Amino acid sequence: MKAKRGCFILIMLIVLPLAFTQSPTVKPQDTVNVSPGEYSYKLGRNYPTEDAVKLEYPKSAVLTNTTGELLFNITLTNVNQSALHHGQGEKTPARITKTLKLYIPPEFKLKGVSSIWTSFTNDYSSLSLSLTQTGSLDPIAPGWWELTIRDITLVDINAVTMVNGLSLASQRMFQCNVTQYIRVFNVTSPAVAGRYFFKVFVVVNGEHYSIGASNFPTLVVKADLNPAYISGVVRYGGPSRPELYGSPLDASPHPDGTILLPKGYGGVVYAEGLTAEGLRVEAKAYFNATCRGMYTLYGLAPGTYNITAQAAGFPPQRLGGVITVERGQSLEGFDIYLKEGKTVEGVLYSKHGYVETPWGYVYNVTHPWVPQRRTVRVEVTSLEETVIASTPLRLVDPLHLTYQPGDLLPPTSTQHRFALRREVSFDGHIPQDYANYTSGIPSGDYYVKAHVAGYVQSEEAVIHLRNETTRIETVIDLYKASYIEVTVHFKDKMDRGASPSKVGGFLYAEALDAAGAVVGFNISYVPSGLSCFSMEIQGIDVWNRLTAQESKVTAWIYARDRGLQPGTYRLNVLFVNRTADLIALNALLLASPEQRLIYPIVTPELTAVFSAEVLELANRGTPVYFQLDELKATAGGLCASRTEVSLPLVKGGGFNITLYAVDWERPAVNRNWVHPNCPIRIDIYDERGSLMDSLYGYQPPPGSLRPSTISISTEGFVTAGAVTFFTRAIGLKTGRYLLKIYTYGYLQDPLHDPLMVQVSLGDMSDTRVNLIKGARIELTLIFKTEGLMDPVDNRLEYARPLNGLDATPLRVELFDGEGKLSAANVTYIPAGVEAFQLMLEGFLNYYGNPRIVWTNFYDTTDGSRQNDYGIEEGSYIIRVTVAGYLQTGLLSVEVGSGAVKSRPTVSVAQSLERMGYLKGHVIWVNWCGRAYPLSWAALTAYSTNGVEGYTYTLDGDYEMWLPSGDYDFGLSHPGFKDAYFEKGLHIGPGSVTTLNFVMN
Known part of the structure; x- marks a missing residue:
């Protein structure tokens, strides 16, 4: 080990470069x-x-x-x-x-x-x-x-x-x-x-x-302006292979074929310490299997540290003693020696009663007649049920990020061997493309649990891993569980016999225990034309019962395969005209049956993975067929016995709604739709005001036949003139429902607002509604520099972040008298124009509440979806956002029906002034007197007229866009005292100014 002192600062590291995987x-x-x-x-x-x-x-x-x-x-x-x-x-x-x-x-x-x-x-x-x-x-x-x-x-x-x-x-x-x-x-x-x-x-x-x-x-x-670093090599230090002692932990094969750290795996070194002032400091350095065990801990503040290291198959081990580093110190050659972790292995036995029986096959929903091998997951958990190691998923197709379970059971065998050693701490910080494991199993007392669909582990397997133990073997018996066979009969009316279903879809059935938790489910596709259908609930089988890769992986995280324990279960069955994956996932994640009814799904584990558009399709409140009566069934002992139950599913009610495009006249005159292919959405609310579901259609495509009416049905079809296309069918329970219709450029007729429709199970209602063509605002933008018309040119220096585009982005927002965002448009302004015209007619696929502007240049929104709609009569103000330009005042506009009842139009104009562009560099002087760029210094510009602007330095560079005025400046950085610079610098419209700063 050697310590070096140098006049340079260093920071922490996270890993060594290059990747294996x-x-x-x-x-x-x-x-x-x-x-x-x-x-x-x-x-x-x-x-x-x-x-x-x-x-x-x-x-x-x-x-x-x-x-x-x-x-x-x-x-x-x-x-x-x-x-x-x-x-x-x-x-x-x-x-x-x-x-x-x-x-x-x-x-x-x-x-x-x-x-x-x-x-x-x-x-x-x-x-x-x-x-x-x-x-x-x-x-x-x-x-x-x-x-x-x-x-x-x-x-x-x-x-x-x-x-x-x-x-x-x-x-x-x-x-x-x-x-x-x-x-x-x-x-x-x-x-x-x-x-x-x-x-x-x-x-x-x-x-x-x-x-x-x-x-x-x-x-x-x-962690400090003038930090230290520690570097070295992570080496093998275990007692079981003394001939390998001191070898780097990497993927190099040794003479006997041993590989200490196989390709794809990694490890981490981390430091925890205190500065002289008592501040806690942490640093980490990851390494992969191709870097010869080398690591570097960057960014250490002067202080005293404990060092801990781990790698795949090598659990965390703290080094004896502490390490002290000083300001700017380089401590190299600090090698770390790790002992291997424990290996847990054993045999699983498939049992039918007391007799061994083959694992057999299962059949999934994607290929219902193709046998699939059962998946198995073995977990080592603490006695507090925290998972320490687990059978992994394998990335079998990196191109499509496709996973498969790591272990599949041999269908003709009665046994399965397993082993766990390196499958601990799955981490993406290893310096390579893909994530992998970075730790091992330490000494301790553990449970070993095996999860297989349709099987129950009746006895706990407890293991004791002592310091001297390197490998332990256990035997686990898994017993075939009993199952429930559910037969459903499709009915158009409760008092009638079974009749063929008119649509295909997915039948979903779940078994709930006394606490309301889902302990078993199944999903199967049912084609149209069937009067009855049977399927089994054998427990939980996430990989073969779900269809989409994202659904399988999400369920793998939060659920465990299992069979049904002996007992009585409540059964819920529904038939939906879309995938049931997310209905099943939501049920597995939520303990409360009531929470599972919330629509749209707001379960955080699902909203983090699936888009709002996908989650909208998961709705257990509007199936095509409903279960009306409570159903319970009892699963027998651990002997693969079958319990048969049956129940009727009754067709939900629905409605056909005809939409008319009309003008503002009274009585209204039918007009052709004016926004071809723009989406139409109908939101359905129950009498309590809860959103139940949404139907979708489109304004007719362009062509000679442009009907003024469109029909949308809950039975899953949309008709515009002679054209009919199919969408998604839903069902509704008996009751009254409120309908709200949204489409670009149109307003729901006040005479039809609120629009209520009565629905009865098994029946279809008919209703109609007028959609009034909203107003159009024609906005002309005029671009100026120093009060004179001047073409927009995003290739100039002031628009540096946009220099790679051939046009300038534009955002226009319309606010009503209460400040509510009522319409918006985003588009691009061609280079070289002095004036530009655009139209506002409402919202069309617009995402965002009122925009935020950073540094007077970068405009963003929060991505919230606005309802497609039109512009009503009223008083409005318009806000225009063009990067690098200033709107000196908000533009007021009055929208009325006007003389042209069929299409009221308002024309307005707004001028925009180019702001001044300020750029520069901020440096600091380190403890050795060397000048370095300073990053993340906050620079604020203060003008005499109260206007402020701020930004952060990046690698010492900054840029700001400021309205015309005289400016002083403030600099702030956590490593320095705040500084104020009375510059009185004049920034003119369209000017380009350079100003540099030094922080001491």
């Missing part, structure tokens, strides 16, 4: 950089020693637990990774569509999608831009932030700049090899120091391709 080998083309992070370099720089990183990263580091911003520079190419991988297809097409997935470590605290801006889009629909947190079994980055930008079309640089007379940006098209940006505002840095990296994947033709782990951008987070 890579996505399919494709030469990286698309690139991503992050700021701050310019001098932290890419993850693979100088792998595995990281010499350049250790010398330079202090120029880019940020402090722990501080607030700032992240700027990602994205350069996408027209390279077709799918064609390169498969060796077929055009490798560099003139046009290609990609989806970008950026993974941000969960230690960074983000404030939602309203803190995300990107030059790729100003549409905040989740189908365009989304920010979610991945599940704990995500194969790439479990528990991380996933920022997704979908459907980015790249065109060759030589392609025409306009398509169909429109700018590329307005059609979500971008020139390839031109940098675009993602800016994340109001970020809080991790509390744990380290070198963090950001994973980046592109999706082409539904296939996921990493840009290459060695190309992932990184950012170092430090």
